[in-house]
Amino acid sequence: MSAHESQVARAIRAAKQERRGALVGYLPVGFPDLDTSVAAAIAMARSGADVLELGLPYSDPVMDGAIIQEATQTALADGFRVAHVFEAIRRVREAVDVPILVMTYWNPVVQYGVERFAQDLLAAGGAGLITPDITPDSAAEWIEISERLGLDRVFLAAPSSTDERLALVTRSTTGFVYTVSTMGITGERAQLDAAARELTARLRAQGADLACVGIGISTAEQVAAALDYADGAIVGTAFVRALRDGGVDRLSEVVRDIAAGTARS
Template structure:
């Protein structure tokens, strides 16, 4: 069965563009505004919304995301507050909502309980940055039972064997880790992401989206040449922090413009 996230990616592809996956910190700057922000992101053209619940030890998050999620954590936001938030968002948009969560939060809440609550709230699945498929049997079972996507990360350092396992056990898409946007190293890093997507395709992955360090419409356009989608976090979070919901919507529209494949082909020449 094709999941909602897969349908969203396939719909973008049919429209001649890469999908746009937009990340926001769950509950930032407050629960009410967080709902408005997610809806604005959908209305600006995002194909998939990714919500990051706050965590005390966010090893993968850059300084801006850490700053905003810390603020949410200090406001008293807890895992149980995530599900009503998702329910309010999914009541107002058809765009699938994914959670990007550190594994410890899911484990503490209870894997089965978390999956059931997420599905009941209308959530589409979970991106798990710090657990690998071979250690995730319990999560894979729960995800299957509640028809949730399980999105694992693939890095340029992953072996071919590991990429095959990731491709086989992921649904929705494979989160392809790039390290882009560092001045002067841009071309090499772009090449690393491009190579990794090609290796994932060889390993059997049908859909791969590229994230980490994707901050401009040009980055998005480059990714649109070879991947199924681009994942943007920091640039959107910064726009929300500095310009509120309107600032976020404007930034999202600007970034989404990079997803069109004819735009991507044009930028490449």
């Protein structure tokens, strides 16, 4: 862990002091277009998201469910470019003081240049990266650069991981460990997996300080259930659907509804 406490970790701790824990909200940049995605991210922060997770649309999204895939395809068809991510972060940060993590597959970062990407992310006011498809043992360059620049690096932990792997993830991650409740793709399920609870306990045993659980959370009740054992709940599909079906107004309403799950009972 870095000596500095990251803005993401601070936001999660603040949410835990005030409420049950944090809500992390995901939306792809550029959906349905760049300006609307900026307005949507600002609305999400104002409606109760403690941390924003902005997705970088990518042509081969192996982990995303149908609704998120459809949104990222729309963004790509609309002419999305990587530079739009930094523009979006700058514009959102001018409006709200909420930390922003970029969720990205690794290939676009490599294509852009890891050092250049990190510098542009920092300059825009971004807090760090969530990297679903690289593991700490193949991320030496990113670990070095993020340490140097003070950017968060959020790695994923899955139920299939060995304890040794979970220890490596815990040591290498800053901000929070992204706890994946199933090995499947993102999307909603009626019941949160017992797997997420067990995985979080295994991460704690390996020394994980902050863990947020994602994949499958879509209601205030599921947020509250996740916050029984995790420090934050990550919601994506439900927010993307709300934006798609009812624009920024509907999104704000759904974020407020789901954020109610973070309140102390």
